[in-house]
Amino acid sequence: MGRRIAGTTRSDAERDAITVEIGFAVLTGALAAGLVYGVIAGPAWYFDLPDALRHIAAVAAGLTFVARVVQVLWRFPRSGRGPAGQLPGQQPVKHADQPSQPGRTSPDS
DSSP states (O other): OOEEETTEEEOHHHHHHHHHHHHHHHHHHHHHHHHHHHHHHHHHHHTTOOHHHHHHHHHHHHHHHHHHHHHHHHHSOOTTSSSTTOOTTOOOOOOTTSOSSTTOSSTTO
């Protein structure tokens, strides 16, 4: 069963692929943001540096999260690209370059 969205029909597999990609983007964005925050704010807490550095760390972590989510989702193929029935992220299968039988150079051999 497909669902009609803005003139296109998406299959369950396509919707599942989109859901997984969004989850991956959010998870890796959160991990990257946590790492950036820890790298900047960790020394500020340990050495008792000014609170402004912790605020800078929070802003940098937020920007890192947004940048990672946009990066992952921008690479994700949009619907309508590629042959029908191909899931997003799959490589197209090439049939024209391959001989019909092993050892033959063309289908007419």
